[in-house]
Amino acid sequence: MFYRENGQFKSSYASDQQMLPILQDRLFMAGLLVIAFAAVPFFATDYLFLSLLIPFLILALAAIGLNLVVGYCGQISLGHAAFMAVGAYAAYNLVLRLPQLNFLVVLVLAGLIAAAVGLVFGIPSLRIKGLYLGVATLAAQFFMDWLFARVKWFTNYAHSGSVQTAPVEVFGWIVDTPVEKYLFLLVVLIVFTLIAKNLVRSHIGREWMAIRDMDVAAEVIGIRPVYAKLTAFAVSSFYVGVAGALWGFVHLGSWEPLAFSLTLSLNLLFMIIIGGMGSLLGSYFGAAFILMLPILLNQVPAMLGVPISTAMASHLEFMIFGALIVFFLIVEPHGLARLWAIGKEKLRLWPFPH
Amino acid sequence: MTGESSARAGRIGEVILAVEGVSLAFGGVKALSGVSFDVREHEVRAIIGPNGAGKSSMLNVINGVYHPQEGTIHYQGREYHDMDPHEVALSGIARTFQSLALFKGMSVLDNIMSGRNLKMRSNILLQAMRLGPALREEIEHREVVEGIIDFLEIQAYRKTQVGRLPYGLQKRVDLARALAMEPRILLLDEPMAGMNMEEKQDMCRFILDVNDQFGTTIVLIEHDMSVVMDISDRVVVLDYGKKIGDGSPDEVRANQAVVDAYLGVSH
Missing domain, CATH: 3.40.50.300 (P-loop containing nucleotide triphosphate hydrolases)
Incomplete structure (x- = not known):
């Protein structure tokens, strides 16, 4: 009854092509931004910031990056945590060796270095597809795990192999408290989401999706698969590299190579599968789902007053987590973003059945 | 005759x-x-x-x-x-396909727009920011594509995902995509x-x-x-x-x- 586009006429292509063409969507988005910027910093506790909101913002960024190559371009990657590691260690070394650089510049440079590495590991996609490509991208994961554990220069010859960072400083603003971290990451995420949205609705995005949906037809209309696939890998790795640098500097503060292991790669993949392939919104949903579910599962027995041992709780958590992933995939193989879209369709008609 | x-x-x-x-x-x-x-x-x-x-x-x-x-x-x-x-x-030289080779996950409009890709020049940074030239280019090509949509009488479906259209219409979108290349x-x-x-x-x-x-x-x-x-x-x-x-x-x-x-x- 309230959510419909009746009477909102478009009189130019520009207004038809805007990001949120429906007024109600724009209002909803504005409300969401007000809550995120003005309400959440006052009400959320430090625990909520540190264990949920901060990792969510960073992982959502990484999931968007992975979604660009897997969801939009259709090239599967099982090694994206490796590009996060590249971003994190690139940022670490840039800050260490060129301390006068602004952190935003460091972020962009770390992203560019990750993009270059991603480009190289994207080359197999020119010859192989599907699961075979997935296996080939595992090489990135194992190679980077090895590189950062064994080549001591990257970790500045730290004995334990772990590196420490100072709090991030941007134009004299020291991003130190949980609230500040949250606000900083929120701005970064919004900027990168807008850029990703622009890319996927421009012709580069159409090239990626064309390659994903039907590569022979894409070639025949003049799209070069080499260019489309490699740009997808590069842009995706850029995003993931930036996310990696933020993960290290803002979330962890100190980390060792294991922080960017295969588990993280698989988690990112789960996020976009559950959230929705080829959907930026789905990347948000997926990141939230994967992060929140274990925390909720952890809290439920305590809330119900069931006394179980911590070991038992963590085993149960794994089992229920796995079962829920399977459940969601069966109920909606296209992810939570599709559920959201269906909900919106229903809302347009509500309260009428047709 | x-x-x-x-x-x-x-x-x-x-x-x-x-x-x-x-x-x-x-x-x-x-x-x-x-x-x-x-x-x-x-x-x-x-x-x-x-x-x-x-x-x-x-x-x-x-x-x-x-x-x-x-x-x-x-x-x-x-x-x-x-x-x-x-x-x-x-x-x-443009081409349509026997077994449909449309981009199923994209809308009719995006499918036809992809036929204009060869003619689009703005670089990836401009597209990322959607600044001046990139936006103008997008709108110019949209006008051409709308002409083709009118010509093939598929106005009602421009925002529909191609995979959901009936077969006969999909064939028409395939033709539209080829025509968008102005072959x-x-x-x-x-x-x-x-x-x-x-x-x-x-x-x-x-x-x-x-x-x-x-x-x-x-x-x-x-x-x-x-x-x-x-x-x-x-x-x-x-x-x-x-x-x-x-x-x-x-x-x-x-x-x-x-x-x-x-x-x-x-x-």
Whole structure:
């Protein structure tokens, strides 16, 4: 009854092509931004910031990056945590060796270095597809795990192999408290989401999706698969590299190579599968789902007053987590973003059945 | 009738695409052996033949998807041994597909817009920021695409995901995507396969309109003989990868080898 586009006429292509063409969507988005910027910093506790909101913002960024190559371009990657590691260690070394650089510049440079590495590991996609490509991208994961554990220069010859960072400083603003971290990451995420949205609705995005949906037809209309696939890998790795640098500097503060292991790669993949392939919104949903579910599962027995041992709780958590992933995939193989879209369709008609 | 066909005959120009002695084999299977034919500017040229005659392979050779072992292709004053799909697209040859090859996850509008990709120039940074030139370019091409949408009468579906459309409409979107490239030569691979009579009539009308209004040269593969004989200027007949007939629809109809290939020969 309230959510419909009746009477909102478009009189130019520009207004038809805007990001949120429906007024109600724009209002909803504005409300969401007000809550995120003005309400959440006052009400959320430090625990909520540190264990949920901060990792969510960073992982959502990484999931968007992975979604660009897997969801939009259709090239599967099982090694994206490796590009996060590249971003994190690139940022670490840039800050260490060129301390006068602004952190935003460091972020962009770390992203560019990750993009270059991603480009190289994207080359197999020119010859192989599907699961075979997935296996080939595992090489990135194992190679980077090895590189950062064994080549001591990257970790500045730290004995334990772990590196420490100072709090991030941007134009004299020291991003130190949980609230500040949250606000900083929120701005970064919004900027990168807008850029990703622009890319996927421009012709580069159409090239990626064309390659994903039907590569022979894409070639025949003049799209070069080499260019489309490699740009997808590069842009995706850029995003993931930036996310990696933020993960290290803002979330962890100190980390060792294991922080960017295969588990993280698989988690990112789960996020976009559950959230929705080829959907930026789905990347948000997926990141939230994967992060929140274990925390909720952890809290439920305590809330119900069931006394179980911590070991038992963590085993149960794994089992229920796995079962829920399977459940969601069966109920909606296209992810939570599709559920959201269906909900919106229903809302347009509500309260009428047709 | 005669007046109309002579008016159409007057439009036909010089040879723009000539295929000479093209042979294509997959391992031991010979798909094409020594096929030669030419296509004149502005004409409607049909390629017919029984199943497995090598018709689609022929289009794939012209497109650069398959590379022939022997033979040459003359196009726009140049001689090619084989073609590269990207160059073919740049040089103005567009194509539709027999089994639908649309981008299923994208909207009708995006599918047709992707046909304009070759003409879009702004770099990736401008696109990321959606600044001035990138935005203007997007809108300019949108106008062209809207023209094609109007022409093919698919206005109601522009925001629909292609995978959800019925088959006949998908075929039309396939044609729209090819037209968005503003091709000199349009290759149509069975544009009417699996359609009912009404959809076939619509498609015939669109093909002839494209030919008349844009002067696009059309090479089409089709099984429906009545359609082929009605709309094409000249017909090539293939059988088992060899050319067995070439000429106007009437000549081909009278050709004994063609009749044998289609009806079978009594021994």
